[in-house]
Amino acid sequence: MATSLPTTRTGERERPRQRRRTLLHRLDLRGAPYAFITPFFVVFAAFSFYPLVYTAWISLHRVELATMNVMEWVAFDNYTALWQDERFWNALLNTLTLGVLSTVPQLMTALGLAHLLNYRLRGSTFFRVAAITPYATSVGAAALVFTMLFERDFGMINWMLSLVGVDNVDWENNKWAAQTAISTIVIWRWTGYNALLYLAAMQAVPRDRYEAAAIDGASRWQQFVSVTIPGIRSTIVFTIVLSTIGATQLFGEPLIFGQGPMGVTGGADNQYQTLGLLLYEEGWKNYQMGRAATVAWVMFLLLILVFVVQRVVKRLASRRASSVRTS
Amino acid sequence: MSRAHKLLRTRVVATVSAVAALGLVVGCSGGDGDGGTGGGVKDGEVTITMGLFGVMGYKETGLLDQYMKENPNVRIEAEVAGDEQTYYTALQTHLAAGSGLKDIQGIEIGRAKELADTQAAKFTDLSGVKGADHFLPWKLSQVTAKDDKVIGFGTDIGPMAVCYRKDMFEQAGLPTDREEVAELWEGDWSKYVEAGKEFKKGTKNDKVAFMDSASGLFNAMIYGNSEQFYNESGELIYQDNPAVTEAWKLAAEAGGTGLTAKLRQFQPGWDPGLANSTFATAVCPAWMLGHISEKAGPANKGKWDVAKAPKGANWGGSFLGVIDKSPVKEEAKKLVAWLTAPEQQESIFKKLGNFPSSQEALKAPAVTDAKSEYFSDAPIGKIFGEAAQEIPDKQVLGRKDGTIKDIFSQGLTLIESQGKSPDEAWKDTEDRIKKATG
Numbered sequence: 198m199a200t201s202l203p204t205t206r207t208g209e210r211e212r213p214r215q216r217r218r219t220l221l222h223r224l225d226l227r228g229a230p231y232a233f234i235t236p237f238f239v240v241f242a243a244f245s246f247y248p249l250v251y252t253a254w255i256s257l258h259r260v261e262l263a264t265m266n267v268m269e270w271v272a273f274d275n276y277t278a279l280w281q282d283e284r285f286w287n288a289l290l291n292t293l294t295l296g297v298l299s300t301v302p303q304l305m306t307a308l309g310l311a312h313l314l315n316y317r318l319r320g321s322t323f324f325r326v327a328a329i330t331p332y333a334t335s336v337g338a339a340a341l342v343f344t345m346l347f348e349r350d351f352g353m354i355n356w357m358l359s360l361v362g363v364d365n366v367d368w369e370n371n372k373w374a375a376q377t378a379i380s381t382i383v384i385w386r387w388t389g390y391n392a393l394l395y396l397a398a399m400q401a402v403p404r405d406r407y408e409a410a411a412i413d414g415a416s417r418w419q420q421f422v423s424v425t426i427p428g429i430r431s432t433i434v435f436t437i438v439l440s441t442i443g444a445t446q447l448f449g450e451p452l453i454f455g456q457g458p459m460g461v462t463g464g465a466d467n468q469y470q471t472l473g474l475l476l477y478e479e480g481w482k483n484y485q486m487g488r489a490a491t492v493a494w495v496m497f498l499l500l501i502l503v504f505v506v507q508r509v510v511k512r513l514a515s516r517r518a519s520s521v522r523t524s
Numbered sequence: 525m526s527r528a529h530k531l532l533r534t535r536v537v538a539t540v541s542a543v544a545a546l547g548l549v550v551g552c553s554g555g556d557g558d559g560g561t562g563g564g565v566k567d568g569e570v571t572i573t574m575g576l577f578g579v580m581g582y583k584e585t586g587l588l589d590q591y592m593k594e595n596p597n598v599r600i601e602a603e604v605a606g607d608e609q610t611y612y613t614a615l616q617t618h619l620a621a622g623s624g625l626k627d628i629q630g631i632e633i634g635r636a637k638e639l640a641d642t643q644a645a646k647f648t649d650l651s652g653v654k655g656a657d658h659f660l661p662w663k664l665s666q667v668t669a670k671d672d673k674v675i676g677f678g679t680d681i682g683p684m685a686v687c688y689r690k691d692m693f694e695q696a697g698l699p700t701d702r703e704e705v706a707e708l709w710e711g712d713w714s715k716y717v718e719a720g721k722e723f724k725k726g727t728k729n730d731k732v733a734f735m736d737s738a739s740g741l742f743n744a745m746i747y748g749n750s751e752q753f754y755n756e757s758g759e760l761i762y763q764d765n766p767a768v769t770e771a772w773k774l775a776a777e778a779g780g781t782g783l784t785a786k787l788r789q790f791q792p793g794w795d796p797g798l799a800n801s802t803f804a805t806a807v808c809p810a811w812m813l814g815h816i817s818e819k820a821g822p823a824n825k826g827k828w829d830v831a832k833a834p835k836g837a838n839w840g841g842s843f844l845g846v847i848d849k850s851p852v853k854e855e856a857k858k859l860v861a862w863l864t865a866p867e868q869q870e871s872i873f874k875k876l877g878n879f880p881s882s883q884e885a886l887k888a889p890a891v892t893d894a895k896s897e898y899f900s901d902a903p904i905g906k907i908f909g910e911a912a913q914e915i916p917d918k919q920v921l922g923r924k925d926g927t928i929k930d931i932f933s934q935g936l937t938l939i940e941s942q943g944k945s946p947d948e949a950w951k952d953t954e955d956r957i958k959k960a961t962g
Contacts, residue, residue, distance in 0.1 A: 262620050263642040344792070351796045370941040457791045458609045458930040465937035466944075481613045482927065483960040
């Protein structure tokens with residue numbers, strides 16, 4: 198007993214040390230990755246998650262910007278009021294039409310542009326840089342310039358139209374004219390960006406596929422449709438998702454296009470008020486933070502809905518594709 | 525590398541990144557949060573920041589430079605926003621957040637009541653400042669909070685006249701002499717609209733409209749009354765206030781019958797309208813003269829003139845307030861008192877036409893005898909001075925005056941540019957006011 202005591206003692210002394218070391222080792226192995234990604238999540242919690250929750254909390258209250266400390270609990274009144282507010286449906290519809298008007302031509306043009314850039318041509322770097330230039334321009338500058346171009350009395354576009362005998366178009370006050378003008382700004386800014394994304398994807402499509410197609414006698418157009426498009430399908434989906442998010446949050450272009458108080462309301466008749474602008478109007482013109490927060494949350498939920506629908510559609514599509522393949 | 529070494533390194537990296545992340549968060553929430561206003565004292569040099577809008581005249585006339593010359597240890601940084609709506613939105617946000625404020629902030633009359641009611645605590649009380657008892661009594665009462673705290677000093681006031689183009693009047697067969705022109709519409713705004721119909725019949729150029737915007741006429745009419753959108757106890761009364769309904773009717777008529785150029789005042793489309801002469805008249809408060817002469821440019825000098833308005837009214841006028849948390853509060857107070865002192869008000873009036881709110885300045889010969897070279901040597905001191913006499917002594921301001929004014933001009937645009945009927949447009953306007961105030 199007496200002799201075995203020291204050994205057990207040393208054993209017992211050894212074991213915690215070893216245990217500590219293995220613990221550290223395990224912490225290192227398991228913990229370090231968490232430590233590495235902590236900064237993001239700390240920032241995320243502070244700047245994304247907390248505001249999200251706080252916004253939800255505000256949306257259940259009646260509160261004005263000037264007196265944020267005075268909050269009156271109204272439960273879901275803001276949400277039901279928004280549901281019954283025709284401005285909301287108008288803004289939702291405008292967001293949708295503006296989204297379609299800007300996204301569809303934008304991605305189509307980008308695809309065509311990328312296809313052209315993908316040819317071997319002289320000065321291709323110049324054209325690629327030129328394509329990205331609009332994207333590097335700030336929303337404010339771009340929107341301001343376009344607003345001047347689209348000005349009713351002395352704008353350049355109306356001047357050019359007058360050369361071919363078209364009467365002055367009141368770009369701002371006509372609903373579809375206004376939406377077209379705003380879409381033009383969006384299209385101008387984002388087409389080159391998307392084109393470069395497509396171009397990158399296109400260059401990853403194996404050359405031999407084109408050669409095979411060419412040997413089979415496929416024309417340029419046929420090659421484009423049956424080789425290029427399937428080859429970059431995932432990039433196309435990616436740009437559609439990006440553009441949808443962008444379109445849902447459309448804000449700066451219409452705000453600046455309307456200039457001053459009229460921009461805040463999306464035109465005298467709210468003819469181009471998007472959800473983003475409605476949020477801004479409630480929050481920073483009417484100073485009703487509760488209602489503004491409600492719009493923000495509804496926008497968030499809408500984006501989630503779009504995402505879920507997109508996933509479901511994709512799953513259904515792939516299931517059908519696999520069932521076609523197996524049958 | 526030994527394992528212990530590696531372990532140490534990961535631990536260091538992890539700790540550093542965690543601390544860095546925390547630092548980032550803390551750093552962001554700290555910063556301006558506790559009332560920094562941009563100004564301060566450094567090496568004996570005092571920096572005062574100012575937030576202004578429109579053409580308040582301090583930067584434009586070189587008064588700020590003069591102050592800095594006279595006080596070598598003071599540096600003033602003034603930021604001027606073109607559009608008041610944009611300016612006020614930012615100010616509201618900054619007041620609510622308690623950050624991003626300037627030491628001195630301009631206050632437009634339409635926002636005075638709201639700020640005095642809800643934000644008085646964030647402004648310094650100016651009532652005790654010496655040598656500042658020269659203002660028109662009603663001017664300071666507009667920015668006096670319930671506990672007699674004065675949150676701003678008056679800059680200018682807005683007596684009104686009608687600015688008109690002599691050359692266009694001549695073309696349309698209307699008189700051009702300012703006395704005769706004033707007689708055309710003496711005493712009644714509806715006569716002004718009648719004159720517009722004459723003008724439309726007489727003018728050969730169909731690209732020229734009689735007035736710039738329907739909302740200009742609307743504003744001119746309502747501001748001639750003691751009560752506009754609110755009554756004294758703070759209730760909304762615009763729906764039943766004949767001052768508002770009549771102004772709406774007449775402005776809607778002018779807008780709906782093509783007497784206006786369908787422009788929006790102070791929005792970019794308006795300036796090319798001035799430069800390219802697309803309208804013949806604009807109801808002009810004194811402070812608008814500076815804008816017109818600047819935007820219409822030297823090419824139109826001498827073509828403009830000023831005639832007495834059908835009725836007197838006070839349209840606009842601003843204040844300068846000092847933020848209570850400003851680290852250079854005393855210096856800022858001094859600067860505000862200097863900028864709004866009679867001499868400076870006189871000087872701004874002479875250079876830009878902004879009409880003084882100081883009783884002393886109003887009596888000064890430099891003001892009463894002033895003529896405007898740009899506006900065909902019109903005796904603007906006399907015209908606006910007389911108009912100022914007609915301003916009602918009592919002017920009831922309401923909390924959302926500025927917002928409601930914007931909503932009304934939006935409603936008039938519905939008629940002018942979108943072809944809505946006045947009834948429909950009125951209904952929309954009511955709905956919007958309900959949303960904005962409720």
